[in-house]
Amino acid sequence: MTVKLYWRDPYQRAFDAKVMARGELQGRPTVVLDQTAFYATSGGQPNDTGVLDGVPVIDVLEVDGDVVHVLAGPLTGDVVHGEIDWERRFDHMQQHTGQHILSQALVQVAGAETVSFHLSADSVTVDVNLPLLSPEQIAAAERLANEAVWAAQPVVVSEHPAEQMGMLGLRKQPDVEGTLRVVAVAAFDRCACGGTHVRNSGEVGLIHIARCEPQRGNTRIEFMCGRRALRDYGARDALLRSLARDLGVGWSELPERIARLAEQGETARKMVEALRMRLLDSELPRLAASAEQRSGYRLLACVLEGLDAGNMRYIAQQLLQHPGMVVLLGVTEPSVQFCFGRSADLDIDMNRLLRQAGEPFKARGGGKPHLAQGGGIGPAELEPLLRRAADILAAS
Ligand SMILES: [Zn+2]
Structure with a gap:
């Protein structure tokens, strides 16, 4: 039974002791002393660390009343001087x-x-x-x-x-x-x-x-x-002060400042959205004019650079208000999406076309006869897929 000095005086940081037994645990040398200030892990409290004659003590456990010190290296003396890491203790x-x-x-x-x-x-x-x-x-x-x-x-x-x-x-x-x-x-x-x-x-x-x-x-x-x-x-104080400095306010004004920034961000987002819609509207005549005249309909097949799926649907809806129009559109950001649509006066099943054109690319998607949407392919496959749809359309 090791005498537990930490029970007698938990403030004792250093002690001398006799080595009673030596052993090994998972390849590391261990010693049992006649007395120790090293606390052995138990009751939710982790072990102490420190040194025995300068050799680091890396773990301490209690086995049948003995306190076993697991060491980083060999310990030769029979009488040893121990010091615990007091800050940790x-x-x-x-x-x-x-x-x-x-x-x-x-x-x-x-x-x-x-x-x-x-x-x-x-x-x-x-x-x-x-x-x-x-x-x-x-x-x-x-x-x-x-x-x-x-x-x-x-x-x-x-x-x-x-x-x-x-x-x-x-x-x-x-x-x-x-x-x-x-x-x-x-x-x-x-x-x-x-x-x-x-x-x-x-x-x-x-x-x-x-x-x-x-x-x-x-x-x-x-x-x-x-x-x-x-x-x-x-740590929290330093973080608050650094945030307050960056935002040019006192720390107590941070909530108000952040709420205002969020509001400004939302206003800016709405403005960007409105400008983008105006930009899309101004693009519509050019897109409509670039449609290729085929027998019975006009075809616009293209990848819309820098636009997202929402913009693509908007463009499709606007162009399909013209009679005799078929659109095969695609975007790549943030992921590949494509939509096939036709004007109300045409009788072409866009849903079927989308499935037929997408099949070799294992594309996903579907929709209604007048408008269908798909995705699930790589960016490099988008143009070949649109071309294949245009070819199927020409052959039917
Ligand atoms: Zn306790």
Whole structure:
């Protein structure tokens, strides 16, 4: 059994220890020491990292009461000096103590019990056993939790025989035999836990709930405490200030400025649309004049450069108001589309023509006898397809 120095004093960053056993895990050397300040992954809290005699400790796990240190390289001495990565550890202590406080606040505000806890370098979450929490409940829990932080209450760890479990006023009954380790945030929260915690709730600094989302009948609450919350605030502040500078306003005027930009964008879009329609209208006489005279009808077959399917349909509709007109039109942007149409006074089945012409190209599409539309071919196939349709038309 390794003596867990982190239980005795979670603020101990360095220690000396005797090597009790050596081993290997997935090709990496491991050591078990008589005592250690390295926290082994458990209860939702990740392991510590650091060095043993200068050799990096990359993982720490508990096996049958022994703390196994997984090393980046060999360790030769029988007595070693260890140092943990204190920034990482203190972050875990802030997040973990913050979790106890937030979990208690969620019980008091919403009767929501924490069913799981996850802590990693990227996020801290608890899942609570309610499918839905209102924004008001979330805000109230966040406020209550921060009041418990600001009250700067002592965080005290005590040990009890497991039989006393029912009398300890624990937030959640643990599934433990033997000795119970109880972490109390003064009278605010009592919970059985094997993790590392700060000694005073004030050291949590700040608890901020970042996000809530449904999670298989529960609610997942993402939050951040202490330095993480400060870092997040700094990042958001920098982003807001940079946006405000780019747009030449104060940060509080950003919503108004962005709403105005969106409005201006919409006005510009409508104006472009109107100008484009005028441009299309001015093109119509030239297109109509370029139609080829055939026996019984005039044929316009062409790819419309720089126009989209909506423009193509508009042009077709306008040209087909002339009697005796057949149009075979195509566009390539943003994808290939083509439309076949004829004036009301003609008796040609454009839907059938479209299917016949498109068949060797595996084109998709269809429509009515007077107007059909297709697509699903490559840009290089568009002109051959239009030519084939013109040929079929000439032969019939
Ligand atoms: Zn804990």
